[in-house]
Every structure is written in C-alpha cells, then in structure tokens.
Amino acid sequence: MNMEALKIAGELMIFGMGGVFLVLFLLFLISKLLLKIFPAK
Template identity: 70%
Template sequence: MVYNPESLKIAFELMIFGMGGIFLVLFLLYVVSIVLIKRFPA
C-alpha cells in the first residue's frame, strides 16, 4: 500500500466536515425543540 499524505489530509478534512455537519443538524434540532416546547407547553 502506497502512503500518500495528500489523500490522508483530504480524508481527514472530509471526516471533520461530515462530523461537523451531523453535530450542526443535531444542535439545530435541539434548539428548535426547545423553542417549540416554550411556545406550546403541554
């Protein structure tokens, strides 16, 4: 297997953007749920 530092760098960038996107979506869902709970209490 040939080690290519450039492809490793690209793989890490993709992984960081992917994880960041997942956490961003989860954070937005969390904020929206808090707003809806405050707006429409049971």
C-alpha cells in the same frame, strides 16, 4: 500511502462530524423553541 489523500480524507471526516453535530444542535434548539410556543400539558 499518499499523504495528500490522507489529509483530504481527514478534513472531510472532520467536516462530516461537524455537520452531524450542527444538525443535532439545530434540532435541539427547534425542539426547545416549540416547547416554549406549545408547552406540554
């Protein structure tokens, strides 16, 4: 087992997870903003 490859894989996984959470957070903020602009009836 190559430790360098394992380290790179771990970093990629962490960045991938971070990206997913970032996108979800942005969607959450955008939906909040849209509800402020167009309040639900």
